[in-house]
Amino acid sequence: MNIKKAFLLLAPALVFVPMTALRTPHAEIASAAQACPRPTAEVQEEIDPLGLFVSIGITLDSQNGYVIATAKNAFTLFPATVEAIVMLYSSSIYQSSYHMMTMAAGNSTPDLDIGQTISAEAPIDGRRLYWQARVYYKADDADWQEKLTSVWLVEADGTMIKS
DSSP, X not given: OHHHHHHHHHHHHHHHHHHXXXXXXXXXXXXXXHHSOOOOHHHHHHXXXXXXXXXXXXXXXXXXXXXXXEEEEEEEESXXXXXXXXXXXXXXXXXXXXXXXXXXXXXXXXXXXXXXXXXXXXXXXXXXXXXXXXXXXXXXXXXXXXEEOOOXXXXXXXXXXXX
């Protein structure tokens, strides 16, 4: 009877040991992977902060027979990739918006770092025209934004008069 009791007590252990011996490390890795959730793209975005604030300025100037639109990244809070497009528009008659003007020049950069500028320029060619500059930009995956200058009349000699 003692042998029978000992067998009954050891029987579960005898069944359990061969079952664990059959488990492979791959099965353990798979079960551990199921228990731990994988990081998602949303988690990655939280780890890598985007540029929270970007300050871009746009100016319009006349120098040496050219009208020049210049955009400058004055400040970026946290690292960011700032894509920027500078456009220069002109018209022979006053227009309140670049939508009614002709694009005279443009330039772009995939990353306008803090302190850097990007310009687009067009020749005056002895013409009296109205001009407006526009910068279209975005930081990382944020929405596109734009900034405009006022409309300026540039005389044939390069003199600028605010309209």
